[in-house]
Amino acid sequence: xxxxxxxxxxxxxxxxxxxxxxxxxxxxxxxxxxxxxxxxxxxxxxxxxxxxxxxxxxxxxxxxxxxxxxxxxxxxxxxxxxxxxxxxxxxxxxxxxxxxxxxxxxxxxxxxxxxxxxxxxxxxxxxxxxxxxxxxxxxxxxxxx
Amino acid sequence: xxxxxxxxxxxxxxxxxxxxxxxxxxxxxxxxxxxxxxxxxxxxxxxxxxxxxxxxxxxxxxxxxxxxxxxxxxxxxxxxxxxxxxxxxxxxxxxxxxxxxxxxxxxxxxxxxxxxxxxxxx
Numbered sequence: 001x002x003x004x005x006x007x008x009x010x011x012x013x014x015x016x017x018x019x020x021x022x023x024x025x026x027x028x029x030x031x032x033x034x035x036x037x038x039x040x041x042x043x044x045x046x047x048x049x050x051x052x053x054x055x056x057x058x059x060x061x062x063x064x065x066x067x068x069x070x071x072x073x074x075x076x077x078x079x080x081x082x083x084x085x086x087x088x089x090x091x092x093x094x095x096x097x098x099x100x101x102x103x104x105x106x107x108x109x110x111x112x113x114x115x116x117x118x119x120x121x122x123x124x125x126x127x128x129x130x131x132x133x134x135x136x137x138x139x140x141x142x143x144x145x
Numbered sequence: 146x147x148x149x150x151x152x153x154x155x156x157x158x159x160x161x162x163x164x165x166x167x168x169x170x171x172x173x174x175x176x177x178x179x180x181x182x183x184x185x186x187x188x189x190x191x192x193x194x195x196x197x198x199x200x201x202x203x204x205x206x207x208x209x210x211x212x213x214x215x216x217x218x219x220x221x222x223x224x225x226x227x228x229x230x231x232x233x234x235x236x237x238x239x240x241x242x243x244x245x246x247x248x249x250x251x252x253x254x255x256x257x258x259x260x261x262x263x264x265x266x267x
Contacts (some may be wrong), residue, residue: 012213020156020164023219027155029216041200043237059224060231081163085225092223095213098189098250098257099196106261107200122250125227126234131147133231 015081022086032090035140042108044117045100048093049124055092056125058130068140097121147207149216158188166173178229178245182252188221189253193260201265221253226254 039048046122062084066076097118104114162184169180195213226249232262233242 023159024156055224081263090219094185094221095192
């Protein structure tokens, strides 16, 4: 572990590569799901809604699980960068959440639906994150027994 | 071809977020959810403009796919924003949680609307 921290440039290149690969896969997965469940500009984007909630849940499980298993270094740090920062980060999207809300207003003329979609995603996302943290902490406690 | 470019742009967006987040935390915003909020707001501004461009002309379609779905999608993130708000709630820092959670959403939608209006009006 100490040898790795003594080599920041190497670590840095590894970190960037892990985020790059995770980000590629996360974007591909998001695009696949969105294309499988397309929506019109005036319709609620349920695919993006599901993607953001699923990603929030998985990131909660991942980060809590990693934190409970030890320090953020070595293999745990690599998993966090690849699956967390890279995959979950790119799989979920905030810009589409904001812009689909604007589309519901500007193209669909559905102001209330836009507000409900945006606020509903953020609130349901918090519930999913919380569920993820719960699942990881219960699993960790069960494993420790 | 557009599909591969979209995925690659998403990968670069994720790296841009990773670097921007680290630099923002190192220089100006060491604590809390504000680096993520700033990233999400800036990405929403760009995607709003791209969406307006694609809505107006067919030439914007590929740009929306590669730069919008790809780069902006990979650059901005919902899961981290949600995680950071949840941690603030756990720490009972309710004011910051509401300010960054609700405020981050309002700012991102406002930024996207600004980007949309700027391109739609031009």
